[in-house]
Amino acid sequence: MRELVKAFKALSDETRLRILNLLLERECCVCEVMQVLDISESRASRNLSFLYDAGFLKLRREGLWALYSIDREGLKEHYTDLVEAVRKALEGNETAIQDRRRLRTAQRIGPGCVVASTN
Amino acid sequence: MRELVKAFKALSDETRLRILNLLLERECCVCEVMQVLDISESRASRNLSFLYDAGFLKLRREGLWALYSIDREGLKEHYTDLVEAVRKALEGNETAIQDRRRLRTAQRIGPGCVVASTN
DNA sequence: GTAATATATGCGTAGTTGCGCATATAAGGA
DNA sequence: TCCTTATATGCGCAACTACGCATATATTAC
Numbered sequence: 001m002r003e004l005v006k007a008f009k010a011l012s013d014e015t016r017l018r019i020l021n022l023l024l025e026r027e028c029c030v031c032e033v034m035q036v037l038d039i040s041e042s043r044a045s046r047n048l049s050f051l052y053d054a055g056f057l058k059l060r061r062e063g064l065w066a067l068y069s070i071d072r073e074g075l076k077e078h079y080t081d082l083v084e085a086v087r088k089a090l091e092g093n094e095t096a097i098q099d100r101r102r103l104r105t106a107q108r109i110g111p112g113c114v115v116a117s118t119n
Numbered sequence: 120m121r122e123l124v125k126a127f128k129a130l131s132d133e134t135r136l137r138i139l140n141l142l143l144e145r146e147c148c149v150c151e152v153m154q155v156l157d158i159s160e161s162r163a164s165r166n167l168s169f170l171y172d173a174g175f176l177k178l179r180r181e182g183l184w185a186l187y188s189i190d191r192e193g194l195k196e197h198y199t200d201l202v203e204a205v206r207k208a209l210e211g212n213e214t215a216i217q218d219r220r221r222l223r224t225a226q227r228i229g230p231g232c233v234v235a236s237t238n
Numbered sequence: 239g240t241a242a243t244a245t246a247t248g249c250g251t252a253g254t255t256g257c258g259c260a261t262a263t264a265a266g267g268a
Numbered sequence: 269t270c271c272t273t274a275t276a277t278g279c280g281c282a283a284c285t286a287c288g289c290a291t292a293t294a295t296t297a298c
């Protein structure tokens with residue numbers, strides 16, 4: 001029960017829902033989340049960490065980058081249900097659509113992890 | 120997005136999950152929830168109200184009783200997904216099983232809305 | 239080793255949440 | 269109308285949460 005509460009708590013925040021929305025698109029590093037969602041690095045890192053601790057994400061490191069993604073293989077069934085529910089719920093959501101749009105044109109291209117959205 | 124956050128918030132509390140678990144069994148009045156879960160009337164009422172306001176429940180009145188139930192026909196699709204996810208997640212949960220067990224032997228039998236669980 | 243870069247985390251603060259206690263409100267019966 | 273019963277709600281308080289700011293930690297390149 002405590003675990004389920006934790007999972008719902010993880011999802012009961014807009015910032016974290018928007019992050020999960022990005023990760024439904026593809027794996028991201030902290031600085032990509034930071035820039036795409038236009039939030040502070042600290043805020044991005046903490047919320048990614050929160051989702052990770054709740055059991056939704058997996059983490060791999062590549063050089064300086066911490067890459068988070070949805071742990072589709074490792075998720076317990078009801079977590080999968082929750083992620084799917086979020087995906088469906090955000091399908092027509094304008095903010096979510098714009099966030100994903102920006103991520104699609106983003107690239108992890110080096111120093112400062114610049115999101116190529118200034119183009 | 121705000122609505123989705125509200126839905127997850129509604130589910131991110133143990134008391135409310137336990138209430139929803141009862142309502143998965145059947146319609147309940149405040150005093151049944153109060154007694155089955157062994158919580159105060161105030162706590163039962165508020166949490167039922169929270170779930171109702173979040174859009175999960177429907178309410179009908181019968182005399183002194185306020186009867187809450189899961190609004191299966193009126194639920195938006197992703198709400199249905201969430202409720203289903205809760206149901207599955209609580210399937211093997213001991214607390215949830217015991218709560219439902221007690222509710223099964225309960226009856227709305229009059230003054231004080233006594234739950235026939237002393238038998 | 240030093241400097242630059244990406245991320246994690248300590249600390250403080252404002253806002254939110256859950257709930258006990260008391261009381262208000264609504265409904266039914268005499 | 270008054271009394272009883274079921275429920276809703278005001279109020280206060282302790283605990284929790286989200287986040288900005290600053291700094292610590294980890295990694296890489298020179």
